[in-house]
């Protein structure tokens with residue numbers, strides 16, 4: 145007989161472990177399992193192993209709401225974050241619910257049975273099926289098997305080594321070598337100072353500059369608050385303090401971009417050698433927060449440039465040669481190792497295919513409800529974090545809302561909930577209003593957002609606290625039912641067939 149659980153979580157990364165914590169705290173009697181494609185807990189923080197890997201947002205907001213981050217570092221290294229996620233799973237007894245080596249490929253909803261049948265493939269080729277009442281996708285947002293690599297002319301001619309940060313060879317020896325890092329995002333700015341500690345020289349080769357903001361590696365206010373208020377309350381206050389600071393910077397970036405641009409430029413000038421060409425290498429063409437800001441702890445990137453261990457080339461690759469890279473300007477960068485920090489390939493729902501009563505769910509035809517459920521897809525939620533703040537802020541709220549929804553249904557005897565958009569004035573919009581290349585490359589494979597609440601893309605944590613933690617569950621767009629249910633249309637602006645008053 146097929147095994148059944150009340151809730152099935154897909155993914156044992158930061159989000160999946162957090163979701164399990166919330167779920168078992170709220171419903172000790174509910175059964176659940178976590179299906180994880182890999183053989184380890186931690187997701188991103190287990191996969192990425194390049195030198196210096198670290199968070200690029202502060203740990204007081206990247207940490208869970210329920211588990212204080214107690215280290216002094218505000219920007220933490222990857223192994224510490226992995227340790228934090230694993231300790232959460234171990235201490236809360238979540239580990240034993242994780243089924244490793246289960247890659248979810250399909251999930252089929254039956255309205256008649258009010259349950260999902262979920263199929264997962266195992267490394268030995270076997271397919272395993274489970275059923276569940278509620279499906280929570282915590283599968284992240286990108287492909288694990290492959291990073292993004294643009295086509296570079298002549299790359300096959302290069303005699304040195306080409307490495308992608310997503311597949312960093314554990315034994316790569318870069319000491320005393322000339323390294324070129326292609327890219328200007330969070331990964332590149334992390335890698336450059338880390339490699340520059342032992343490499344002969346590191347060049348960051350970027351097509352165009354990114355906004356880079358120095359922040360103290362340690363949050364002294366957080367340390368004081370912890371002493372004053374104790375671990376839990378100090379953490380809660382620090383979390384809100386950091387939310388407030390990042391929200392202020394974000395809002396000012398939107399309303400007064402020139403002011404923020406000028407402020408970031410002045411900070412860069414102070415940290416770079418006298419006469420440095422700041423405008424060529426550190427003045428982006430877009431406004432702050434059109435793409436994610438890169439945070440660097442204690443300005444380590446600028447320090448490496450000041451020390452002459454690293455430099456920046458703002459140019460384009462013309463071709464690779466045997467010895468290195470020739471740029472469009474004609475300059476040749478000699479290299480022993482080239483690191484292609486060229487980004488991720490986005491992947492929605494971990495590549496799983498969904499059907500509802502036999503009909504395939506085409507994601508671009510669905511609309512995201514509160515940025516966490518899909519129109520026309522019952523008993524289903526997904527976790528995608530903020531682009532302008534730490535991922536976990538949203539992940540915690542998604543789990544909390546899913547628990548509220550389950551409690552609401554339990555109390556009233558419903559077995560099915562489904563968001564339905566039947567308002568013809570709600571117009572579709574991109575799910576991520578973000579200009580980064582990796583988003584623009586694949587946003588058309590993702591669900592849409594809508595022009596109005598609850599379909600509008602929420603990028604404000606404070607607003608989401610109000611709506612997800614405290615807002616009405618039965619808001620008119622969420623439809624509830626018990627027993628057999630007629631199939632509903634997925635798309636926006638389509639009328640629901642049989643709403644049940646809640």
Ligand SMILES: Cc1cc2nc3c(=O)[nH]c(=O)nc-3n(C[C@H](O)[C@H](O)[C@H](O)COP(=O)(O)OP(=O)(O)OC[C@H]3O[C@@H](n4cnc5c(N)ncnc54)[C@H](O)[C@@H]3O)c2cc1C
Pocket residue numbers: 154155156157158159160179180181182185186187188189192198199200201202206246247248249282283284285286288331493494495496527529533534535536
């Ligand atoms: C290098 C790097 C640094 C980052 N730094 C930050 C930061 O500082 N701040 C921030 O807010 N965000 C950051 N992010 C975004 C980051 O991914 C999130 O912070 C967070 O780790 C996401 O957690 P997650 O559990 O949702 O997804 P992931 O960490 O991606 O974990 C998803 C898990 O689901 C599993 N999975 C996927 N598909 C399936 C499937 N079909 N079946 C079964 N299992 C599946 C994966 O194997 C994985 O274990 C960073 C991302 C990267 C790549």
